[in-house]
Amino acid sequence: AIPIAAVKGMLAQLTEKGEASRAYLGVYTSDITPDSAKTYNLPVNTGAYLYSSGNYSAIISDSPAAKAGLKDKDIVTAVNGAKIGAAGSLSTLIGEYKPGDTVQLTVIREGKEIGVNVTLEGYSSKN
Secondary structure (H helix, E strand, C coil), X not given: CCCHHHHHHHHHXXXXXXXXXXXXXXXXXEEECHHHHHXXXXXXXXXXXXXXXXXXXXXXXXXXXXXXXXXXXXXXXXXXXXXXXXXCCHHHHHCCCCCCCXXXXXXXXXCEEEEEEEECEECCCCC
């Protein structure tokens, strides 16, 4: 089952334009749990950890995330104030928006909480 929040943005586009595209941020994440927070010595127990591993970068080049300046090892804790974990995963929360919408991510970077504005794009086969 897919949570309705994950497709709200697509449904809005479908009614407005007759076609739908999912909003795209362009990151690879690991969901933070209390166990992973302990393993990686993270300052929070919930969120989305942007962590490069192996052959891939956490931030996809030329993606909305890259354009907004998100970095490897950033921790995203909220989207427009909705807390990741309690309100859903990062991808579910991004799914509530349409391509072209700007969202503010609450990010922990090097121990400091910052706000990062990201203008979402539409997902396509190149993403």
